[in-house]
Amino acid sequence: MRLWIVDTNVVVSGLIARDPERPTAKILNDMMTGEMVFLLSPMLLAEYRAVLLRPGIAKRHALSEPEIDQILIELTANAKWSEPTDDDQHQAPDYGDRHLWSLLYAHPEAILLTGDRLLLVNPRPGSQIMLPADYKALS
Secondary structure, eight states: OOOEEEOHHHHHHHHHOSOTTSHHHHHHHHHHHTOSOEEEOHHHHHHHHHHHTSHHHHHHHOOOHHHHHHHHHHHHHHSEEOOOOOOSSOOOSSGGGHHHHHHHHHOTTOEEEOOOHHHHHSOOTTOEEEOGGGHHHHO
């Protein structure tokens, strides 16, 4: 079974998706139901929470803070927890994504799912990064 890292933009998109057939909605569903084996770190979990509680995004998903926290509890329960060290070999193209590079460094077998074009066109050497639309073909 493949091991995944799910970028925050995928979780947000999955949560606000109106169509449950959208790739990001399917990914979030697989995370919530335990059908996907995915990594979660303290930094990635904190980023999920911070972004999901931003006023503009909160307005779109219309969930309360306790509801978001419940979703995050369920995601954490289903995740493979990792506390990776910093990647001292390669630098993420965006400093804010260094925690993703750390996860890829600690788990080279993992595949990062992201909609972030900067990460897609500047992948960490030796790592796999793909669009959410490609998830079902490989899961």
